[in-house]
Amino acid sequence: MEEAIRAAVHAAGAKVLEQLLSQVGIGRREQAVRCLCGAAMNSRGIQEKSIATLLGDIRFARSAYQCPRCGKTRYPGDEEVDVVKTRYSPGVRRLVADFGSDAPFKRVSRQLKMAAALDISRKDCERIAEGTGQEVAGWFEAQRDRLRFQEPPPPEVPKTIETLYIEFDGTGVPMVPHELQGHKGKQEDGAAKTREAKIGCVFTQILFNEKGRPIRDPASSSFVGAIETAGQFQWRIYAEAVRRGLFAAKRVVCVTDGAEWIRNIVEIHFKGAIHIIDLYHAREHLLNLCKLLFGRDIRRLNHFKDRWWDKLDEGNIEKIIEEAHAHLPQDEQDAKTARTEIGYFETNKERMRYEEFFNQGLFVGSGVIEAACRTVVAQRMKDSGMEWTVRGANAIAALRCVIQSNRFEEFWEQRTA
Ligand SMILES: [Zn+2]
Structure with missing residues (x-):
């Protein structure tokens, strides 16, 4: 009975909608319709098409x-x-895109049938979700082109944001074979199974908890991301930071893993920022260094691990470097590997002054961006057996970013405008 009545209500609603829309479709026009080429166009009469709406x-x-x-x-x-060029209404497309950003298209097709009495094939769900994702990506791109050349306001304009955090990182997306040609990977034979999506997150922080530790402002996180080069991604993350108030922030903080492409972007675009190497990455490197130096001697390994862990918390990186150099292994090859690892601390020492960062009430862990990599990419794209094209993955990434940044409604509203 429920389903029968719902169908009847939909059918009645569809009739109403049809009448309302026909006034839009064939009403008299005040001004001549012009072609993109500028010429006035001639009427060719009325043509009908079928549109799938939420009412059928x-x-x-x-x-x-x-x-x-x-x-x-x-x-x-x-x-x-x-x-334009679709038989699906905006209401249907929004629903399919929202569902499709979250779940495999086969399931989306089944759930739409049950939840909304919509009969849309798996393939069409994929087309609609990816098509909408591409439109979102285009909207992001247009904003990016405006924001990247925005001039900072004069210095006397008061700064209204306490602390603005910018974090970004890469994460693998499993790809179809033809998207992997010419890409080096981490498999034993040098082959690749994934390509790197670069994900960024921007959030603000004003409040502290009772222990004096910073608390991320609720609902202040926004996300960007795509499979693209660092050269392209730099503008994506920069523009998002500008949109979120880069010029209005009293303090700008980047927490990253310190990879070279990431350091470069921070140095070019966020010059005045406090750049912090994520403490957990630094600890991993420290453990790795201990293994390289004391691999076979567990007792000394543990001794130096604890000792340097404390030095790391103090931000006394020079001490770690000095002591590590005094314990280089005899084997020339092992020593070389260890020196490379020491080099990581040398390069990043100014970004590891953890005691100082802690005293300034800053986040020193990149948990936020790691969570973002999971929520934006892994949860939807890394299920077993999944393989993506760059085009498909970037469309879904755009959808997940716009939805998780709470901007999906804004996207539809600007289309209406
Ligand atoms: Zn023309």
Whole structure:
């Protein structure tokens, strides 16, 4: 009974919607319809198309226009209702995109049938979700192009954001074989199974807990990300930081793993920022260094691990470097590997002054970006057996970023505008 009544209600609603939309599709137009080439277009009468809406399929009657100069056809009604070159309404597309950002398309197709009485094939769910994701990506790109050249306000403008955090990192996405050609990987034979998606997160912090530790402002995190080069990604993360108030922040903090491409972006775009190497990455490197130096001697390994762990917390990196050099292994090859690891501390020592950072009330762990890599990428894209194209993965990444940044409604509103 429920389902029968729901179907009847939908059918009645569909009739109403059909009538309302026909006024949009064929109403008289005050001004001549123009082609992109500039010519006034000629009316070609009324044409109907079917649109799948949340209330079921409806007929949409709208006027067609053709350009006498270049022959292009336009349906102004489609543009007003946001159904250009698609038979799915914005309401349906939003729903499919939201579901599809979260779950495999086969499941989306089944759940839409049950939850919304919508009959959309797995393949169409994929097309709609990825198509919407690409539109979101295009919207992001247009914003990026505006923001990257935004000038900072004059210095007398008061700064309103206490601390702005910028974190970013890479994470692997499993790819179809043809997307992996020419890409080096971590498999034994040098082959790749994944490509790196670069994910960024920006958030603000004002409050502290009773122990004086910083608390991330609730709902202040926004996310960006795509499979792309560091050269492309630098503008993605920079523009997002500008949008979130880079110029209005009293303090800017980057917490990263210190990889070279990441250091470069911080140095180019966030010059005045406090750059912190994530404490947990630093500890991992420290443990690795201990293994390289004392591998076979567990007692000394543990001794120096504890000793240097404390030095690390104090931010006394020079001491670690000095003592590590005094314990280099005899074997020349082993010593070389150990020197490389010591080099990591040498390069990053100014970014490891943990006691000082702690006293300034700063986050020193990159837990936020690691969680972001999981929520933006891993949860949806790393299920067993999944393989993505760059195009598909980037569309879904755009969707997950816009939704998790609480900006999906904003995306649809600007389309209406
Ligand atoms: Zn034309």
